[in-house]
Amino acid sequence: MTQRQSRQRQSEADALGPWFHNLHLPDGTQTAPDHPLGDFPRVKWQHLVAVIPADLRGWRALDIGCNAGFYTFELAKRGAQVVAIDVDQHYLDQAQWAARQYNLEQQIEFRRWQIYDLARTDEQFDLILFMGVFYHLRYPLLGLDLVAQRLRRMLVFQSLMIKGHAPYTATDGLGIQDDREVMNDPGWPKLAFIEHTFANDPTNWWVPNTAGAEALLRSAGLRVEQNLGYEMLICAPDPDNRSCVTTWNRAELLAATGRPWQV
Template sequence: MSARERSDSDTDALRREVEALGPWFHNLHLPGGVQTAPDHFLQADFPRFKWLQIERHVPRDLSGWRVLDVGCNAGFYSFELARRGAQVLAIDHDEHYLAQARWAAGQFGLADRIEFRQQGVYDLARSTESYDLVWFMGVFYHLRYPLLALDLLARRTRRLLMFQTLTLPGEEVHADTQDHPITEREPLLAPGWPKMAFVEHRFAGDPTNWWVANHAACEAMLRSAGLRVLARPAGEIYLCEPQAPDPVAREQLDAVLRALG
């Protein structure tokens, strides 16, 4: 068999493995040029196009950084962060995606830098570990209890948190959200008042899409969870650093943690 024939048959074998592990949500570019989801329903080359928008906001050298990738899916972001030197804990509650991620880590030679664990975000309530960088992209709106997850993750963040969620149209931010008398409710209807649309049934055909926040709500929820927005690398994406959380939010998270034992 010629070298060319050998490489064609290797590529065919790789394609068969990719197909057997499908369907894929992340389009990974595997060694040899095979892609896992080249015809993505959301956007061409997802999520690489997003990574290209945000990567300059992430330190080039993550040596010595411990990263938590929440809802890692097939591991696209874990791989990029591990390539920058980070040690990554990548969690997802869906074993189908974790199988893809573990397999792809082997293909990329990154298996020793990433631990993949089948775990839900709320399971972090039972751990006290903290992380230099928490990657929380594409998960918040899938959660019925999104602020519980955000509060937990803010507490676990040592240096940076990258947040992305599905948002409502509009960039307005209402100037005065400090306090209003109970009889004065109109300001709550202002376009820039922090709001989340609740999805009782489905959105985009997905029954796990529960909440769609506006921009003002994203910023307000991040602040009250104890995160200061440092940059907005792209639409719906917020890079944050830890700050003191709202004291009432802190008490309420403590109460939940006590109740969970």
Template sequence: MTSLLQQFATAPTKAREGEILALGPWFHNLHLPDGAQTAPGHALGDFPAFKWRELAPALPHDLRGWTALDIGCNAGFYSFELAKRGAEVTGIDVEPLFLRQAEWAAREFGLADRVRFRQAQVYDLAHIGAQFDLVLFMGVFYHLRYPMLGLDIVAETVRRLLVFQTLTMPGTEVHPDTARYRSVDDRDDFLAPGWPRMAFLEHPFAGDETNWWAPNHAAVEAMLRSSGLRVTGRPAHEMYLCEPDPAAAVWPRGRGRAELLAATGCAWRAGGPPEGGA
């Protein structure tokens, strides 16, 4: 049983609680080295620690020599866990508050030399032109107004391993015959169980107006394949482990390459605007 003395020794002081509160509100409950926590009363529980416990066994324990990208890093929980395993980590997020929290926490953990944070959108990655050994793309996809574009961009940043997690529709069915040739009027299977589909969330879902999409399991796997990725594992519900599939004849690497470059503005940067353009 923990003694009262031990409890007192690890309890955060009022000043410490005030420091953490001043940086809030927090979405990540970070367990700081001195025993303090940033969001001990989180509505989801000890989040995202319970998610990490599901994912951690599926990742290499020794990440020395690996580079990692944490997309939508928030306050940096996953970034710090990867850095503790030896990775050099870049975290990106669109919210300045989260980035301030992450930079502060990096110093608290003594990891400021192994992690860096920057404000960026998923779509900005198309202009960075970098690849990372390990990419975390968790809790972001369903917030994207342009989800397939975002996934195609992310897929190009993955050198070895991608962790993909998204809000999904109920069910794990997969239609057995999506590849069969169909005429233009042969659409009944589109409504069959397990056909790849996404629910569009026009109105705020769970109080969040940026929750736009909820794909079913079949759609998640189909979209990952279409972006040139091969699903290698399912560490937990709504979580997919993937690796690049060089043999995949996917749209962004084939005739659709021009579309991806145009959608990201990279075509203009490479060769100037099309004839007649401004």
């Protein structure tokens, strides 16, 4: 590539800014080299690299909140067919432009979707990335239930989390007259609600502690297989612990997603 072409690439990237993902394009152009979180999200990807199968040929993947597509491109480079969704057209424009730079357009389908739009499809995905989105949801368990219902093999869940404190495990079987003080235990599964802003962002609604995140995932019918640290959990469908939304509580999910529920 000539210097002139490289300058052209850089000015196209600048025109699509601001960028949240620092992509390293094939010609060496970086989209957010001065990112406040470092070489983001490559710094996070380093902890995932060995956990995601190196060969994803034949896998169908879903990247929720794909942003500029960093993770989408990593999965596509490994051979996956990826559906990449995001609510924000600004980020989808970046991702679609970058897909052309990587020559990966054939493997990726971008959709301007809310996570809740998953209620309108029966598609199943071998691998789902649910990273950096959970805490942005006003209806987090609805989002998680929809995700879990679309999963075939492996989920990467990443959220802002409240750190510390061993999980409080004896959460079952309290009676209505029992003292609820135990729920103040720091390890009790929790979601902290953000009424106004967190990190200057009014779209940050809920921050789980680790026990809370793991309990929610289990409640959605998933097995937490690995806590990678760095707020990342690796999960798989748990056939021995099916979600209540597939059994006695199916009507609530159907009603919440505008589908007929009365038998």
